[in-house]
Amino acid sequence: MIGLLGGTFDPVHFGHLRPAIELLEALSLTEVRLVPGRLPPHRPQPRLTPARRRQLLQMAVADIPGLVVDGRELDRIGPSYTVDTLRAIRDEVGPTEPICFALGSDAFCHLMSWHQWTSLTQYAHLVILTRAGHGGGMPAALNDWVARYAVQSASVLRAEPAGRVYRQPVARLEISATSIRQLFAQGRSARGLMPDVVWNELAGSGEYGYPQVST
Numbered sequence: 001m002i003g004l005l006g007g008t009f010d011p012v013h014f015g016h017l018r019p020a021i022e023l024l025e026a027l028s029l030t031e032v033r034l035v036p037g038r039l040p041p042h043r044p045q046p047r048l049t050p051a052r053r054r055q056l057l058q059m060a061v062a063d064i065p066g067l068v069v070d071g072r073e074l075d076r077i078g079p080s081y082t083v084d085t086l087r088a089i090r091d092e093v094g095p096t097e098p099i100c101f102a103l104g105s106d107a108f109c110h111l112m113s114w115h116q117w118t119s120l121t122q123y124a125h126l127v128i129l130t131r132a133g134h135g136g137g138m139p140a141a142l143n144d145w146v147a148r149y150a151v152q153s154a155s156v157l158r159a160e161p162a163g164r165v166y167r168q169p170v171a172r173l174e175i176s177a178t179s180i181r182q183l184f185a186q187g188r189s190a191r192g193l194m195p196d197v198v199w200n201e202l203a204g205s206g207e208y209g210y211p212q213v214s215t
Contacts, residue, residue, distance in 0.1 A: 001098040001158050003032040004070070004089070004124070006082065008177065009053050010046040011202060012060045013194040015175035017067070019129050022170045023102055024066045027127070027154050032102075033070040034061065037080035041115065047181065048207060050074040056202070060195045081115040086123035090162075098161050099124035102168070105131065109138050121149060125157050125164045131172035185209030 005020050016034070024032045036053050039045065046053060054071050061067040072088065073080040086101060093099065101124040108128045111117050120126060126149075138146070149165040151157070156164055175193050183190040185208055191199050202208065 001027065001029050001100065002089075002093070003027065003029045003100045003102055003127070004035055004085075005032055005102045006035040006037055006073075006080075006085075008040055008043065008046045009034070009036045009057050010048055010177050011053070011180060011194060011208075012057045012198060013175050013177060013180055015173045015193075017060060017064065017195070018173055019102075019104075019170040020067055021064065023100075023127065023129070023168060026168055027100060027157065029066070029100065031066050031068055033068055035070045035073055035085060037073045038076060039079045041079045041081065052207070056198050059197050059201065062197075079115075083114075083116045083119050083123070086120060090123040096161050098158055100127045100157060100166075101125070102127040102129055104129050109142070112139060112142055118145075121163045121165070124162050125160075125166060127157075128165065128167045129170045130167050131170060181208045 003020075003023050005016075005023065007016060009016060020032045020034060023029065034057060036050070036057055038050050048056075051074075054069060054074055057069050061069060073085055076084070082101070086099065089099060101120065103126070105128050108126075114120075146165050149163060151164045151166055154166060154168075157166055180190045180193055184202070187209070191203075
């Protein structure tokens with residue numbers, strides 16, 4: 001059983017990596033593929049280039065067993081639609097391998113605005129990453145849809161290739177890529193919010209604004 005976790009990773013930080021590790025262990029996944037999007041349809045376009053974001057993400061996961069980078073969306077021209085990615089991965093792994101596509105509860109609340117959102121469960125299970133203190137706010141129609149597919153045990157995910165919705169608690173880390181970019185732009189340190197190898201790479205480059213001293 002494999003997991004997928006998308007995002008812009010602009011830049012990658014511990015708020016991305018820690019939930020991925022918890023997902024890997026909680027569901028006993030073979031691997032979690034981090035899937036950076038090229039052109040996210042529902043958020044501002046990334047500051048860093050696709051090649052640079054892929055490079056930093058690969059650096060971040062190099063020493064974390066079970067986390068790998070899947071760069072297919074960066075290589076695909078046009079908007080990064082999740083349904084296209086899931087369809088392609090399903091074709092690769094075959095019809096019986098369980099796939100878990102994970103997303104935060106805040107993003108899940110907006111699922112009905114996603115391209116062909118009702119088709120997602122044809123190709124994968126949806127795993128909602130829930131964090132303490134998040135109040136929800138799920139539309140009634142989406143809540144009704146979830147009720148038809150929701151399961152309470154992770155063992156069901158392993159028994160079926162796709163089609164279920166499962167909630168997985170993860171640690172709440174108050175880290176965002178937006179705040180990190182602001183720190184860089186203000187000339188303040190973002191160290192400790194991301195792996196040192198990523199911070200050292202970005203600290204002297206000035207890619208998000210003022211360069212920092214890398215030591």
